[in-house]
Amino acid sequence: MSTITGQAAGPSAARAVQKKPNIVSRIIKHRADYLYVLPALIVMLVVIAFPIYYTIELSFFRTPPNLQMKDKIWTGLSNYSLVLNSSVFHEVTIQTIIWTLASTVFSFLLGLGAALSLHREFVGRGVLRALLLIPYVISAVAASYVWKWLYHSDFGVIGAISVALGFTDEPINFLDNRQTVLASLIVVNIWKEFSFAMVMLMAGLQTVPDQLHRAAMVDGANTWDRFWHVTFPHLKGVSMVTILLLMVANFNSFIIPFVMTGGGPADASHIWITHIYQLAFGRQQWGAASAYAVILFVVMMTLGYFYVKALTRGDETRQGA
Amino acid sequence: MTNLQGRDMRSGAPIRRQVVAYAIAALTTTSLMSTTAYAQSVDLSQWSPDYIKSIAGTETFDTAGHCADVVPLDYTGRLTYWWTGPTEASPQIEHQINDEFWAAWAKTYPNIETDAQNIDYNQLLDRLRTTLLGNAGPMVVRLQILGGVEFASKGYFQELAPEDIGYPTADFWPGAMKSVTWDGVTYGVPTNNETMAMIWNADIFERAGLDPESPPATWDDVVTYSKTIHDKLGISGYGLVARQNAGNTPFRFMPQLWAYGGGALDEAEASPSYQDSYLDNDGAKAALQAAYDMYVRDKSVPTSALTNTQNENQSPFIAGQLAMMIAHPSEYAKMVDLAGQATGADKEVADTVVANMRYGLIPEGPARRAVVFGGSNMHFINEEYVEGGFDEMAAKAFACFWNSPEWSTKLAWTGSNPGNLAGFKTEWMKERLDTIKFLDVTTSMLPSGIPFPVIPEATEIMNIIVPDMLQNALTERMTVDEAAADAAAKVDALLGGGL
Numbered sequence: 001m002s003t004i005t006g007q008a009a010g011p012s013a014a015r016a017v018q019k020k021p022n023i024v025s026r027i028i029k030h031r032a033d034y035l036y037v038l039p040a041l042i043v044m045l046v047v048i049a050f051p052i053y054y055t056i057e058l059s060f061f062r063t064p065p066n067l068q069m070k071d072k073i074w075t076g077l078s079n080y081s082l083v084l085n086s087s088v089f090h091e092v093t094i095q096t097i098i099w100t101l102a103s104t105v106f107s108f109l110l111g112l113g114a115a116l117s118l119h120r121e122f123v124g125r126g127v128l129r130a131l132l133l134i135p136y137v138i139s140a141v142a143a144s145y146v147w148k149w150l151y152h153s154d155f156g157v158i159g160a161i162s163v164a165l166g167f168t169d170e171p172i173n174f175l176d177n178r179q180t181v182l183a184s185l186i187v188v189n190i191w192k193e194f195s196f197a198m199v200m201l202m203a204g205l206q207t208v209p210d211q212l213h214r215a216a217m218v219d220g221a222n223t224w225d226r227f228w229h230v231t232f233p234h235l236k237g238v239s240m241v242t243i244l245l246l247m248v249a250n251f252n253s254f255i256i257p258f259v260m261t262g263g264g265p266a267d268a269s270h271i272w273i274t275h276i277y278q279l280a281f282g283r284q285q286w287g288a289a290s291a292y293a294v295i296l297f298v299v300m301m302t303l304g305y306f307y308v309k310a311l312t313r314g315d316e317t318r319q320g321a
Numbered sequence: 322m323t324n325l326q327g328r329d330m331r332s333g334a335p336i337r338r339q340v341v342a343y344a345i346a347a348l349t350t351t352s353l354m355s356t357t358a359y360a361q362s363v364d365l366s367q368w369s370p371d372y373i374k375s376i377a378g379t380e381t382f383d384t385a386g387h388c389a390d391v392v393p394l395d396y397t398g399r400l401t402y403w404w405t406g407p408t409e410a411s412p413q414i415e416h417q418i419n420d421e422f423w424a425a426w427a428k429t430y431p432n433i434e435t436d437a438q439n440i441d442y443n444q445l446l447d448r449l450r451t452t453l454l455g456n457a458g459p460m461v462v463r464l465q466i467l468g469g470v471e472f473a474s475k476g477y478f479q480e481l482a483p484e485d486i487g488y489p490t491a492d493f494w495p496g497a498m499k500s501v502t503w504d505g506v507t508y509g510v511p512t513n514n515e516t517m518a519m520i521w522n523a524d525i526f527e528r529a530g531l532d533p534e535s536p537p538a539t540w541d542d543v544v545t546y547s548k549t550i551h552d553k554l555g556i557s558g559y560g561l562v563a564r565q566n567a568g569n570t571p572f573r574f575m576p577q578l579w580a581y582g583g584g585a586l587d588e589a590e591a592s593p594s595y596q597d598s599y600l601d602n603d604g605a606k607a608a609l610q611a612a613y614d615m616y617v618r619d620k621s622v623p624t625s626a627l628t629n630t631q632n633e634n635q636s637p638f639i640a641g642q643l644a645m646m647i648a649h650p651s652e653y654a655k656m657v658d659l660a661g662q663a664t665g666a667d668k669e670v671a672d673t674v675v676a677n678m679r680y681g682l683i684p685e686g687p688a689r690r691a692v693v694f695g696g697s698n699m700h701f702i703n704e705e706y707v708e709g710g711f712d713e714m715a716a717k718a719f720a721c722f723w724n725s726p727e728w729s730t731k732l733a734w735t736g737s738n739p740g741n742l743a744g745f746k747t748e749w750m751k752e753r754l755d756t757i758k759f760l761d762v763t764t765s766m767l768p769s770g771i772p773f774p775v776i777p778e779a780t781e782i783m784n785i786i787v788p789d790m791l792q793n794a795l796t797e798r799m800t801v802d803e804a805a806a807d808a809a810a811k812v813d814a815l816l817g818g819g820l
Contacts (some may be wrong), residue, residue, distance in 0.1 A: 019382040040600070064777075065471055065777035065778055065780075065781070066471075066474035066777040067472070067475060068454075068475045068476060068477075069454055097378075130636040150710075152625055153623070153624035153625040153628075154557070154624050154625050154642075155625075155636075155637070155642075156625050158603045171624070173624055175625070175627075175628050176624050176625055176626070176628055177794045177796070178798060218693070257777075261628055262564060262565050262566050262567070262628070263565060263566075264564065264565040264627055264628065264792055264798045265627040265628070265792045265795070266627075266789070266793050266796040266798045267792075268796070278566060278785070281447070282781070282784060282785050283781045284471075284780070284781065285784055316444065
């Protein structure tokens with residue numbers, strides 16, 4: 001605990017008085033509080049901190065299939081170099097960015113549209129709201145299998161309908177074509193998560209004061225003006241959080257591409273997580289997979305930083321005031 | 322054979338006489354082992370459907386009596402065992418035999434406390450890897466044929482040969498013994514072995530103008546037949562499977578690759594060295610070109626082949642939308658089961674398909690007729706990695722019992738064949754041949770079986786690199802030559818210690 005006893009008086013003493021106690025002092029001062037949370041902290045250290053440490057450690061080693069893990073070979077940064085210089089990594093990174101941005105943007109826009117539509121009173125609004133929530137609550141694995149059969153290149157329902165209606169001569173090849181597979185999976189992902197954006201934005205819409213809308217109408221604002229100048233500014237905070245959460249979820253996506261295509265055909269639907277999984281569990285390249293995971297961890301932490309900043313922006317403003 | 326259980330030992334008998342008696346018994350046993358038991362039970366050079374039928378049911382075996390020579394039946398000990406046994410999807414008879422086995426084991430060795438865990442096929446390897454890291458493995462494990470070498474090379478397995486549990490090595494398929502050998506040392510006993518066969522729908526063949534009773538003789542014929550069927554009937558000819566990271570893909574593509582003279586490495590040779598990749602030789606390229614011709618040029622195979630496993634071929638086959646595919650001996654039972662579940666018009670179609678199902682040899686190529694040699698092996702874990710220590714006698718008793726001609730045959734009832742070749746002479750093999758349709762055909766493919774390379778890198782080569790090669794060519798991401806060269810380079814890099 002810092003002390004000001006015996007310090008010189010004057011401006012420096014005033015600064016010292018204002019200086020925040022350091023973390024050790026705070027822990028000692030609030031030791032009882034910390035003792036209460038100690039068991040939880042220990043559990044977190046074991047289940048979160050240790051795996052992170054072990055993954056980072058493993059990323060500096062090579063793990064040939066003929067050696068036990070305890071005999072792993074130190075290779076320094078070569079796993080990082082191998083991953084970052086691999087052409088497949090570049091391809092998968094581009095696919096991951098496309099997957100994340102497209103899924104996030106379209107899920108958000110679709111969710112926003114749905115939220116705005118459902119914000120108004122109309123007959124059957126509750127039923128429609130429940131229906132639109134179904135994709136979000138359904139199991140991702142089950143949804144992936146359903147969509148896999150809907151898309152099936154030989155016997156899929158969508159392909160059969162498109163042929164029956166005369167749109168195409170033969171069933172559309174959604175999943176077995178390098179050009180169409182990623183877009184097809186993104187559609188499934190948007191379908192799965194737009195409801196989440198919808199729910200978040202519906203909550204945000206509740207905070208828009210109705211008086212402002214009425215005042216804007218009195219001032220002659222049209223629908224677009226009311227949305228852009230009244231509604232949207234109030235949704236900025238929740239939109240930021242929703243977009244960040246969607247981006248984090250999409251960077252971490254696994255189930256849909258893994259179940260529907262396994263990353264194929266010819267790596268065209270691999271994203272970072274599925275590729276890491278393949279390196280680790282398909283190829284037993286634990287070191288390279290760990291390096292890959294650390295890279296993804298850094299990206300996620302960066303996103304997490306902005307997420308926390310967005311969440312606490314109001315707190316900082318209030319503290320500053 | 323001698324059953325030690327319940328033997329009445331006379332008290333006060335002179336020790337010298339006992340020693341002499343034991344010595345004579347030991348010499349007699351050794352003599353018998355060297356003259357009879359170590360002779361090969363079956364003649365592999367005569368292997369054919371007729372030969373298999375002719376030897377079935379010609380001998381009887383006393384399992385308990387034989388195992389008593391390895392470990393006394395009154396031995397008291399403890400055993401832990403992991404394997405992949407019957408699942409919910411398995412036929413009822415598999416569950417019944419499994420129950421019978423454990424009851425017989427408990428009756429034969431009542432003093433061996435047994436903890437057996439039936440673990441899902443897809444989880445067993447990962448679970449074993451994890452527990453061995455924590456020195457908490459079981460004493461005995463049965464793994465798929467390709468699974469053991471990784472653990473043997475890492476030093477997790479004990480040396481173990483059939484002779485250690487009372488059976489001659491000559492009574493196991495040479496290919497199977499190859500799969501339990503790492504660096505010249507034998508680390509396991511083959512429990513069961515099987516090969517696949519070509520299945521076709523005779524009705525579709527007939528409607529397409531092909532001989533309904535003859536499968537394509539060569540892989541070139543497969544390409545031609547597939548195109549003919551597709552062009553005439555508008556359905557898929559051959560059930561190509563090319564999904565990434567799925568074991569189904571190499572099990573169906575490697576026979577084609579080997580037949581044309583290719584290989585992942587030199588595993589198809591008599592004495593493979595596993596040093597160089599054969600994935601870019603002329604034979605491998607010819608096989609890849611044949612797959613390309615069917616998928617890209619002729620479009621005569623399912624478009625969904627790139628995301629399909631064999632499971633996805635079953636529905637179109639039973640619906641009469643697929644003419645031929647490579648499948649397990651148990652595929653017939655599966656189709657009968659599917660037909661039983663169908664209703665209305667679907668039922669009529671399914672019944673027609675089942676009635677027209679035919680099994681034949683997998684086609685040959687310019688170099689050979691080949692099929693993947695499948696199965697499972699039993700291994701003993703090194704003591705330091707076993708939870709609670711290793712009980713050698715209990716493990717040997719169990720391995721002897723499981724791999725006996727009797728149980729080796731019974732435990733492979735619908736899906737495989739006895740690893741112990743003496744099992745082919747049992748009454749139970751005769752019963753299998755009498756009750757399981759096409760078993761003689763699928764069993765006769767065994768001599769053409771080639772095991773995957775017995776190196777720790779085999780899993781990655783077969784499940785990742787080979788399917789990648791197929792996908793790169795079939796999606797036209799690369800030409801056939803480029804895809805073959807890319808795959809060969811990946812194998813070389815992998816063997817050289819690269820990523």
